[in-house]
Amino acid sequence: xxxxxxxxxxxxxxxxxxxxxxxxxxxxxxxxxxxxxxxxxxxxxxxxxxxxxxxxxxxxxxxxxxxxxxxxxxxxxxxxxxxxxxxxxxxxxxxxxxxxxxxxxxxxx
Numbered sequence: 001x002x003x004x005x006x007x008x009x010x011x012x013x014x015x016x017x018x019x020x021x022x023x024x025x026x027x028x029x030x031x032x033x034x035x036x037x038x039x040x041x042x043x044x045x046x047x048x049x050x051x052x053x054x055x056x057x058x059x060x061x062x063x064x065x066x067x068x069x070x071x072x073x074x075x076x077x078x079x080x081x082x083x084x085x086x087x088x089x090x091x092x093x094x095x096x097x098x099x100x101x102x103x104x105x106x107x108x109x
Contacts (some may be wrong), residue, residue: 017047021086024055024064040076048072051083059084078089 019041022032032050050068055061062082065089069080 009013017049017081018043018045019053019083020033021053022064023053024060024066028054029064029068032068036072036078036080037076040078046078047081049081049083051086053086055085058085068072 015062018036020032020035022028028068036048050065052061055064061084065080066084069082072078072080
């Protein structure tokens with residue numbers, strides 16, 4: 001029991017936030033969710049910072065994020081923080097092959 005608590009505390013306090021840029025498109029949101037799930041399973045990170053790109057309005061960006069936050073919390077138990085709406089990252093900013101519309105902006109992965 002004591003080891004479980006210590007492991008949980010290490011994961012809570014040691015895991016840095018992972019920052020992702022996610023396009024406001026259905027396929028990109030699905031890819032981002034899959035990536036978040038993989039990072040949680042492999043790295044134990046429980047906090048993700050999300051910026052939404054390609055949204056037509058700030059309201060659309062907020063709605064996309066709110067949906068992502070709800071699903072990630074409900075199914076993965078992770079916390080998403082909203083960074084805001086931004087212009088799409090450049091082509092060399094860390095886009096994942098096979099994950100169009102999702103880019104890793106900052107992490108220790």
